[in-house]
Amino acid sequence: MLKTIITCYLLLSISFGIAQEKDTSISIINYQKEVIAKLTGKNTISKNRFLRQRASYEERFLSAEYLASELKRSGWSFELQKYRTPQSNYFLDLFFNPNKGINVVGKLLASKPTKKYLILGAHYDSERNSPGAVDNASGVALCLALAKELQQFKHRQYNIIIAFFDQEEDDEVGSNVFVEKIQNENFEVHSVHIFDLIGYDSDNDFALTLQSPAPLLEDVYLRKAKEENISIQIIGGAASDNKPFLEAKYATIHPFEELDDRTPYYHSPQDSYETVNFEFLANTTQYIGNVLSEIIENNE
Amino acid sequence: MNKDRFKNNQAVLLVSFLPLLIHVIRHLMTYSYFPLLFTLLLVIVFTILWKLRIITSALLVKIWSIVLIGYGIIRLVLSVLVLLTGNSVPSDVYFQIDIWYFSMSVFVLFSGIWIFRRKKSEFYI
Numbered sequence: 001m002l003k004t005i006i007t008c009y010l011l012l013s014i015s016f017g018i019a020q021e022k023d024t025s026i027s028i029i030n031y032q033k034e035v036i037a038k039l040t041g042k043n044t045i046s047k048n049r050f051l052r053q054r055a056s057y058e059e060r061f062l063s064a065e066y067l068a069s070e071l072k073r074s075g076w077s078f079e080l081q082k083y084r085t086p087q088s089n090y091f092l093d094l095f096f097n098p099n100k101g102i103n104v105v106g107k108l109l110a111s112k113p114t115k116k117y118l119i120l121g122a123h124y125d126s127e128r129n130s131p132g133a134v135d136n137a138s139g140v141a142l143c144l145a146l147a148k149e150l151q152q153f154k155h156r157q158y159n160i161i162i163a164f165f166d167q168e169e170d171d172e173v174g175s176n177v178f179v180e181k182i183q184n185e186n187f188e189v190h191s192v193h194i195f196d197l198i199g200y201d202s203d204n205d206f207a208l209t210l211q212s213p214a215p216l217l218e219d220v221y222l223r224k225a226k227e228e229n230i231s232i233q234i235i236g237g238a239a240s241d242n243k244p245f246l247e248a249k250y251a252t253i254h255p256f257e258e259l260d261d262r263t264p265y266y267h268s269p270q271d272s273y274e275t276v277n278f279e280f281l282a283n284t285t286q287y288i289g290n291v292l293s294e295i296i297e298n299n300e
Numbered sequence: 301m302n303k304d305r306f307k308n309n310q311a312v313l314l315v316s317f318l319p320l321l322i323h324v325i326r327h328l329m330t331y332s333y334f335p336l337l338f339t340l341l342l343v344i345v346f347t348i349l350w351k352l353r354i355i356t357s358a359l360l361v362k363i364w365s366i367v368l369i370g371y372g373i374i375r376l377v378l379s380v381l382v383l384l385t386g387n388s389v390p391s392d393v394y395f396q397i398d399i400w401y402f403s404m405s406v407f408v409l410f411s412g413i414w415i416f417r418r419k420k421s422e423f424y425i
Contacts, residue, residue: 055394097326101392
C-alpha cells in the first residue's frame with residue numbers, strides 16, 4: 001500500500017514538473033511569436049503600421065520604441081542611446097551626412113549594490129529588403145523573454161544590461177558606440193553574451209554553436225548543455241556584435257544556431273516569421289536562462 | 301548693370317557656400333573633421349594663390365563655380381550608383397538618397413552653373 005502511494009506521489013510530481021516546464025515553454029513560445037510577428041511585419045508594430053524591414057531610420061526608430069516599451073513592461077529601466085557617427089570612410093563623409101542610430105539599453109539592478117555588470121546583447125536592425133526574422137528578431141525575442149525571467153531571479157549578484165544594438169548590418173555601428181561608452185564610463189563588466197541568428201533549426205536537434213567563448217563562460221555553457229542534452233560546437237572568430245567587445249578584451253560569448261544547419265534565408269526577403277523554429281528558440285532561451293541563473297545567482 | 305542685380309549675384313554667391321557649410325557643421329557635431337579639413341585645405345590653397353596674385357578674383361570665382369559643379373555632379377552620380385548597386389552600400393547611406401538629397405545636389409549643381417556663366421564685373425570684383 002505504502003509503495004503504491006509513494007509510486008503515485010512520484011508519478012504525480014514528475015508529471016506536474018513536466019507540465020509546469022511545458023507551460024513555461026508554451027508561454028515563452030507565445031511571447032516570442034508575438035515579438036517576432038511585430039518586428040517582421042506579420043502584425044502591426046504600432047497603430048496601422050507593419051514593418052517591411054528594419055533598415056531605414058524610421059523603421060529602426062519604431063522598432064526601438066517598441067523594444068523600450070517591452071523592457072518597461074518587464075519592469076526594467078531603459079535608455080534610448082541616440083548617436084551620430086562618421087561614415088565608414090572619408091570619401092562617404094564628403095558626400096553623405098553622418099550615421100544616425102539608436103541603441104536601446106535596458107538596466108536591471110543587482111539585489112545588493114555592485115559596480116559589476118553582466119551584458120546581454122542582440123542587434124535589432126535588419127538587412128535591406130529582409131524582414132530579418134532569424135537575423136535578428138530571434139536574438140531580440142530571446143533577450144526579451146530573458147528580461148522577464150531575470151526580473152524573477154531572487155538574488156542577482158550583478159547589475160544586468162540588455163542592449164539592443166542598431167546598425168549591426170552596417171559594420172556594427174551601434175555596438176561600437178556602446179563599447180566606447182562603457183569604456184569611457186569605466187564599467188566593470190563580468191561578461192558579454194551576444195545573441196544573433198538563433199531561430200533556425202531544420203533538423204530539430206536544438207544544437208548550438210558557441211563562438212569565441214571566454215574560458216569562464218565556456219565551462220558553464222558546456223556544463224549546462226550537457227545537463228540539458230544540447231549538442232554544442234565551439235568555433236573561434238567574431239561574426240556579429242561580439243566583434244567590438246572581443247576587440248576591447250571583454251569576456252564574451254556568441255551563441256548561435258548549429259553551424260551546419262544555419263538559415264538558408266540569410267539577408268534575403270525569405271527570412272520571414274514562417275521560417276523561425278519557435279520550439280528551438282524557446283528551448284535555447286530556457287537553456288541560456290539556466291546558464292545565467294548559475295552565473296548570476298551563484299556567482300559562478 | 302544696376303545695383304540690385306549686383307546684390308542678387310552676390311547673394312547667390314554667398315548662398316552657394318551654405319550647403320557645404322551645413323555639411324561641414326553636421327560632421328563637426330560628430331567629431332568628424334575630414335570634411336572641414338578638406339574644405340580648409342581648398343580655402344587655404346586658393347587664398348594663398350590669390351594673395352600671391354597667381355590667380356585673380358575672377359578666376360577664384362570661376363574655380364569655386366567649378367568646385368560646385370563637380371560636387372553636384374558627383375552627388376548625382378553617387379545617387380544613381382547607390383540606387384543601382386543597392387546591396388553593397390550601407391543602409392544609412394542608401395536611405396539618405398531621397399528627394400532632399402537629390403534637390404540639394406541639383407541646387408549645388410545649378411548654382412555652380414549660374415555662377416560660372418556670370419562675368420567678373422557682375423560680382424563687384
